[in-house]
Amino acid sequence: MAECARIDPTCLRHALSDKPPKHPFRRTRTDHRAETAEDYVEAIAEIEGEKGQCRAADLARLFAVSHVTVAKTLGRLSAEGYVETEPYAPVTLTAAGRRLANQSRNRHTVVLEFLEAIGVSREVAEVDAEGIEHHVSPETLRCMQALIDRQRAAAGETPLS
Amino acid sequence: MAECARIDPTCLRHALSDKPPKHPFRRTRTDHRAETAEDYVEAIAEIEGEKGQCRAADLARLFAVSHVTVAKTLGRLSAEGYVETEPYAPVTLTAAGRRLANQSRNRHTVVLEFLEAIGVSREVAEVDAEGIEHHVSPETLRCMQALIDRQRAAAGETPLS
DNA sequence: GCCGAAGTTTAGCCTTGGCTAAACCATCCG
DNA sequence: CGGATGGTTTAGCCAAGGCTAAACTTCGGC
Numbered sequence: 001m002a003e004c005a006r007i008d009p010t011c012l013r014h015a016l017s018d019k020p021p022k023h024p025f026r027r028t029r030t031d032h033r034a035e036t037a038e039d040y041v042e043a044i045a046e047i048e049g050e051k052g053q054c055r056a057a058d059l060a061r062l063f064a065v066s067h068v069t070v071a072k073t074l075g076r077l078s079a080e081g082y083v084e085t086e087p088y089a090p091v092t093l094t095a096a097g098r099r100l101a102n103q104s105r106n107r108h109t110v111v112l113e114f115l116e117a118i119g120v121s122r123e124v125a126e127v128d129a130e131g132i133e134h135h136v137s138p139e140t141l142r143c144m145q146a147l148i149d150r151q152r153a154a155a156g157e158t159p160l161s
Numbered sequence: 162m163a164e165c166a167r168i169d170p171t172c173l174r175h176a177l178s179d180k181p182p183k184h185p186f187r188r189t190r191t192d193h194r195a196e197t198a199e200d201y202v203e204a205i206a207e208i209e210g211e212k213g214q215c216r217a218a219d220l221a222r223l224f225a226v227s228h229v230t231v232a233k234t235l236g237r238l239s240a241e242g243y244v245e246t247e248p249y250a251p252v253t254l255t256a257a258g259r260r261l262a263n264q265s266r267n268r269h270t271v272v273l274e275f276l277e278a279i280g281v282s283r284e285v286a287e288v289d290a291e292g293i294e295h296h297v298s299p300e301t302l303r304c305m306q307a308l309i310d311r312q313r314a315a316a317g318e319t320p321l322s
Numbered sequence: 323g324c325c326g327a328a329g330t331t332t333a334g335c336c337t338t339g340g341c342t343a344a345a346c347c348a349t350c351c352g
Numbered sequence: 353c354g355g356a357t358g359g360t361t362t363a364g365c366c367a368a369g370g371c372t373a374a375a376c377t378t379c380g381g382c
Contacts, residue, residue: 067330135289
């Protein structure tokens with residue numbers, strides 16, 4: 001059982017915090033880990049919602065990577081406290097994982113709607129949102145939401161009070 | 162001399178193309194390489210413009226990573242045809258590298274201005290732009306530019322014809 | 323109750339971004 | 353000319369995302 005004993009709980013957990021400016025410039029491309037975590041928990045939540053449970057194979061299909069890669073990543077996420085994996089059981093999210101998933105999903109939605117609001121076609125918006133969402137700070141997210149609201153007000157409620 | 166003989170010219174070069182939807186879903190997180198390439202050539206062009214030449218040490222300072230990391234990355238970029246490195250000489254961009262740099266810089270500028278246009282503060286916009294720019298497709302970029310123009314027209318030309 | 327297909331885990335290997343330590347060139351300054 | 357001082361390269365190590373191949377569970381059918 002020497003499975004994953006060497007994984008030390010390297011906290012990265014800044015994930016969705018207020019993105020402390022880190023280094024003055026150019027983020028170290030290590031935020032990457034956080035991105036993966038977000039993608040995974042988001043996907044897990046999504047799949048759970050759709051079919052009741054999420055198995056490693058589902059993730060492999062979704063991300064188009066091998067099941068082995070998924071297993072390894074899940075091992076890391078488990079060590080980081082986002083998911084719980086039991087030998088041959090479906091993957092489940094921890095409280096922290098669920099929280100992260102909700103935030104991610106929400107942010108994803110806002111980014112997607114925002115892109116469409118500024119005129120990007122659905123298909124492209126979907127692809128771009130996937131890449132962009134991980135780099136949107138809370139402040140920017142608020143601005144995006146504001147623009148969506150503004151536009152919605154202008155279009156939907158027609159120009160009378 | 163077994164240095165980097167195993168690096169095969171794995172073309173990734175889709176870099177700034179029209180981002181062919183790749184897999185239907187979730188981009189493989191391998192675009193990453195392209196991001197690094199963009200960051201580097203962009204930085205090299207910037208530094209060259211500022212002080213005439215760019216040395217590995219400058220990049221190390223800028224990215225806040227060790228010179229060794231920079232050297233390794235430059236080796237890869239050289240193999241991919243973006244830069245040219247001579248043992249103890251400054252780094253130079255190839256034609257492809259310069260092209261990539263220009264596109265990146267331009268995109269970076271648009272994203273930054275765009276974020277400010279929708280109300281994001283300068284500091285945050287700068288950080289977010291760094292992360293976002295790599296995931297903006299040409300279409301989205303056009304939409305961003307359009308919004309900037311629209312806003313500029315609305316604000317600058319004051320509401321009289 | 324046994325078997326095979328589907329889902330998982332193990333083992334082992336690759337590339338990339340990072341790092342430290344140590345050796346190496348270059349160059350400018352006495 | 354002789355160093356000290358940087359910029360560079362070598363060597364060697366780590367984590368993380370990927371992969372293939374092979375072994376191992378589960379579970380539904382027959």
